[in-house]
Amino acid sequence: MGNLTRLKKLINEEISKRGPLKLIKYLQRKKLLKRNIKCKVCQQKMELKKRVNNGDQYAWICRGAAHGGHVKQTSVRHKSLFSRSKVSLQRWMQFIYRFSQGLRLRQIDMIDDTIAGSTTTLSKILRRRTGQQIGGRREFVVIDESHFRHKRKYGRGRMAGGWKRRKWVFGMLGIKHRGKTRAILRLVEKRSRRHLVPVITLHVRIGSSVISDEWRAYRVLPNLGYEHHTVNHSRWYVDPRTGAHTQHLERAWRSYKEQIWRLRGNRNDRLLSEHLTVIEWNEWLAKKHKNGTLGRLIYDISKKYR
Numbered sequence: 001m002g003n004l005t006r007l008k009k010l011i012n013e014e015i016s017k018r019g020p021l022k023l024i025k026y027l028q029r030k031k032l033l034k035r036n037i038k039c040k041v042c043q044q045k046m047e048l049k050k051r052v053n054n055g056d057q058y059a060w061i062c063r064g065a066a067h068g069g070h071v072k073q074t075s076v077r078h079k080s081l082f083s084r085s086k087v088s089l090q091r092w093m094q095f096i097y098r099f100s101q102g103l104r105l106r107q108i109d110m111i112d113d114t115i116a117g118s119t120t121t122l123s124k125i126l127r128r129r130t131g132q133q134i135g136g137r138r139e140f141v142v143i144d145e146s147h148f149r150h151k152r153k154y155g156r157g158r159m160a161g162g163w164k165r166r167k168w169v170f171g172m173l174g175i176k177h178r179g180k181t182r183a184i185l186r187l188v189e190k191r192s193r194r195h196l197v198p199v200i201t202l203h204v205r206i207g208s209s210v211i212s213d214e215w216r217a218y219r220v221l222p223n224l225g226y227e228h229h230t231v232n233h234s235r236w237y238v239d240p241r242t243g244a245h246t247q248h249l250e251r252a253w254r255s256y257k258e259q260i261w262r263l264r265g266n267r268n269d270r271l272l273s274e275h276l277t278v279i280e281w282n283e284w285l286a287k288k289h290k291n292g293t294l295g296r297l298i299y300d301i302s303k304k305y306r
C-alpha cells in the first residue's frame with residue numbers, strides 16, 4: 001500500500017484498539033513524532049506504552065531505578081507540531097490532508113485549539129524557497145499587477161468596514177515551451193516603478209523576454225537589460241507573438257484569484273500574503289515532490305520539528 005493511501009486510511013478509519021498505535025507509528029516513520037526519547041530524570045531511553053488516562057492512549061514511560069522505579073511520563077507529542085495542542089492526532093492529520101488538497105488554509109473546528117488558533121500554523125511551517133529566479137533564454141516572463149479584490153456581486157454592504165487592504169499583488173509568471181509555468185507572487189505597497197522594478201530585477205534574469213501591458217512603470221525595462229514586449233489589454237489575446245503567453249498569465253491569475261476568493265483569503269494583507277506563499281510553495285516545491293503536496297507538507301513539518 002502506498003504511503004499516502006495508508007495515511008488516508010489511517011485518518012479516515014474509526015480509531016480501533018490498535019488504531020492510535022498505527023497512526024503514531026506512521027507519524028514516527030514520517031518523522032512527525034519522535035521515535036526515541038530519553039528520560040529527563042535518568043537519561044535512559046523511554047518506552048512507548050499504552051496509557052488509558054492519556055488522550056493519545058500512548059505515552060513515553062520510564063521506571064528507572066534512578067528515580068526509584070517511579071513512573072516518569074512524556075507525551076508522544078513531545079517536541080512535535082502537535083505538542084501544545086489538544087486536538088487528536090487523527091483530526092490533525094485530517095486537517096493536514098485537507099490543507100494539502102487546497103481545501104482550506106485553516107479548519108473551523110481547529111480554531112479553538114491552542115496552536116491552530118493562531119490561524120495559519122501550517123503556512124508558517126512551509127519551507128520558503130528563497131531567491132527564485134525565472135526567465136533566461138528558454139523561459140518567457142509575463143508580469144502584471146492586480147488588486148485581488150472581491151467581486152461585489154452579493155451587494156455593496158458585504159465588505160462594509162472590512163476592506164482595509166490597499167496593496168497590490170505583483171505576479172511574475174515564467175512560461176517555458178509546452179506551457180509549463182511557475183509563478184512568483186509578491187505584495188507591493190504601490191504599483192509604481194519604485195516598488196515594482198526592484199522585485200523584477202531580483203527575480204527575473206537580465207536578458208529575459210518580459211511581456212507586460214503598457215503600464216508606465218515598465219517602460220524602464222529595456223534600459224535594465226530586458227527584452228520588453230508590451231501588449232495592449234484590449235488586444236491581449238490577439239497578438240500572435242505574445243498572445244499565447246499572455247493567455248497563460250490570464251489563466252494563472254484567474255486560478256489564483258479563484259483559490260483565494262474561495263478561501264476568503266484576501267480579507268487582509270497578512271492573510272493574502274500567506275495564501276500567496278502557499279500558492280508559490282505549491283508550484284515551486286510541492287508539485288515536484290514524489291508524493292505531491294501532502295508528501296512535501298509532511299517533509300516540511302518533519303524538518304521544522306527535527
Ligand SMILES: [Zn+2]
Pocket residue numbers: 039040041042043044062063064067072
Ligand atoms: Zn528515567
